[in-house]
Amino acid sequence: MPAVSETVERVRSIDVDQYKYGFVTDIESDKAPKGLDESTVRFISAKKNEPQWMLEWRLQAFHRWLTLREPQWARVNYGPIDYQDLYYYSAPKSTPGPKSLDEIDPEILKTYAKLGIPLREQEMLAGVERSNVAVDAVFDSVSVVTTFKEELKQAGVIFGSISDAIREHPELVRKYLGSVVPITDNFFATLNSAVFSDGSFVYIPKGVRCPMELSTYFRINEKNTGQFERTLIIADEGSYVSYLEGCTAPMRDENQLHAAVVELIALDDAEIKYSTIQNWYPGDAQGKGGIYNFVTKRGDCRGKNSKISWTQVETGSAITWKYPSCILRGDNSNGEFYSIAISNGHQQVDSGTKMIHLGKNTTSRVISKGIAAGVSNNTYRGLISSHRKATGARNFTNCDSLLIGDKCGAHTVPYIEAKNASTVFEHEATTSKISDEQLFYCLQRGLSGEEAVALIVNGFVKDVLQHLPMEFAVEAQKLIAISLEGSVG
């Protein structure tokens, strides 16, 4: 790779400011050179016109990362990842920060249109019912467009890319970034802290109920590109926001790495509802390709009476390693986790949640539905813990697994730690199989095998589906049916 190393040399030889100009005009360097070292981190930071403190933060993370090892405890198997064989930054060409939809490459808009994502406000407005969703779209590493920005501004809501927020609202970003998932947290989160390229930023001011659903669509497009987005949501006192992320990637033979970090902060009496529909490419029938999804998501119920609710529908990715968690710090705070994780083909899922009860009278609820088909493995891993001072902590956990066929596996690994005698933790778990009798009953009524499985599975996950925002529940239902295609005879 002589050309690549040449670029690396160039990056090394110039300082941050010069570099910024040098690369904006240079279309060919829309991608960072392959591999990861300090210069890559500097490259990304410079590319994004970041202030010095942000660069230092990244470098601190990078040096920490060099001392860490990839975690091995999850029930997933994959070959070694060559972190030097990846691109860490890729921006759509000719996109030095588009100002409006018209400035965006029509090819990208076409991609989003294919995905059914309503980016164009005018189309939304032309509809019979007015859509109440603001969308931030992240293409490879860059946030390409945010809709409804003006309307949100009127309500005082800040919603946009984290790169913009770093420049425009540094006081907020500096205060909260890394305060839930510190740069030392874990291998993948630390990597993300060093090289994250973009993501969404949300701030809801005191007492404001966000007037619409906020949504981000992530898309990995480039070959051999890692996507590292960083999302930061702050709900100030007494505010409310509902946020949804959707993810897709094209079909590729190689595995692609995705290591995101999401941090949520809910202050006194605030509520955040965070929903995910994850449909990264899961690999082909032989288990070739697919996304490695190593994600750290954590919410901090920092204030009293605050509430954070995670809802996730996980159908994609070759490997999912993901534990959206709640730190219940404020007294009377409440955490929820509703999950549907579907694995088919050769997919491997190790997912669950952590509910850390620190404050008094904190409550949490976990409803997890795992569905395994094909030769996949589906593990629920959850930690429920109460601290010494967490008087009156309560948790209810329900984990159900459904098996389709006889070559897949479902596993439940609950960890429960109670250090306060008044703690009440309940755990329920079931494992069942779609019975041949049930299938035959549906077939006899005229449903095809796939329709029957989709119907039974949708019934199985109903308790979770109803927690998704209306706009997305239907989409999720369809996705479930699609992801189970080929799971029956």
Next chain:
Amino acid sequence: MNLLEIKNLHADVGGKEILQGLDLTVKAGEVHAIMGPNGSGKSTLSYVLAGKPGYEVTQGSVRYEGKDLLELAPDERAAKGIFLAFQYPLEIPGVATMTFLRTALNAQKKRRGEAELSTPEFLRLVREKAGGLGIDQDMLKRAVNVGFSGGEKKRNEILQMALLEPKLCVLDETDSGLDIDALKIVAEGVNKLRSKERAIIVITHYQRLLNHIVPDIVHVMAKGKIVRSGGPELAQELEACGYAALETEAA
């Protein structure tokens, strides 16, 4: 033309031969009753007709509307108008009965190349059919057969039958587990579905159901075949003498 024509049917379940040369011909418009002791193969016959996996036909033929039925998959048979009212209807947790009904009806319509019903059309249709069976809206909102009483389950089967409008209905011991009031409601539901275009096969142990659904022809099954056929009076005779006499006859 005969709607259903079964000739010398032999079928195995788990390597054991249950049907041993059964013959049966059913014309559209007829109601047949099949009676017989436990283990005579009545339920096996119903499953073979519906195409349940594991029910292996080893010999003989089944023709439906003049065509080979056995080469069709279970869902294809359903779309062509074969309906089996289950002896033990299955539970589908989390799926509202209304959703199930709609999915089934639309799946069949789609397969036949017919237009699906709109939501208001469908709701009107369900309300109309459900009313006659004493099924209220509340029951339609509950998950399919979950927590249903025996009577509710059977009424739900008849509701599905009424909605799907099959050409050949097979009722597998629909009277089992029903009290006399429920039996009457179910029988009335079935009687409403009697028509020139439709044939019904009622499988039962007991004659009492046949007081309410009066058959045109009664068959007696023993050891995997039909050993006697006759009019409704045959059922009366069986009720009086029991199956024991026939068993020796068949052997």
